[in-house]
Amino acid sequence: MESKQICEKCGNGSFKTGKLFGIASVHSLDSKVGLGGSELLINFCDSCGKVESLIVKNPEEIK
Numbered sequence: 001m002e003s004k005q006i007c008e009k010c011g012n013g014s015f016k017t018g019k020l021f022g023i024a025s026v027h028s029l030d031s032k033v034g035l036g037g038s039e040l041l042i043n044f045c046d047s048c049g050k051v052e053s054l055i056v057k058n059p060e061e062i063k
Contacts, residue, residue: 005052012047019057028062038062 006013019039038058044051056062 007045007048007050007052009050010045010048012045014046015043015052016046018042018044 004013005015007015019041038056038061041055041057042051043053043055
């Protein structure tokens with residue numbers, strides 16, 4: 001059975017996924033280089049904008 005995602009803040013049941021652009025990417029804490037990494041995907045309520053989750057798109061690229 002599939003559970004419907006409900007926003008904790010406003011009760012809306014519709015979400016969108018977006019991503020950060022520019023220099024926003026995920027790197028390991030000990031990384032000395034600002035290049036590479038992986039995009040960060042954001043799942044958010046399309047009514048109030050509350051962020052439900054952050055997902056590293058390609059975790060295998062984090063070194």
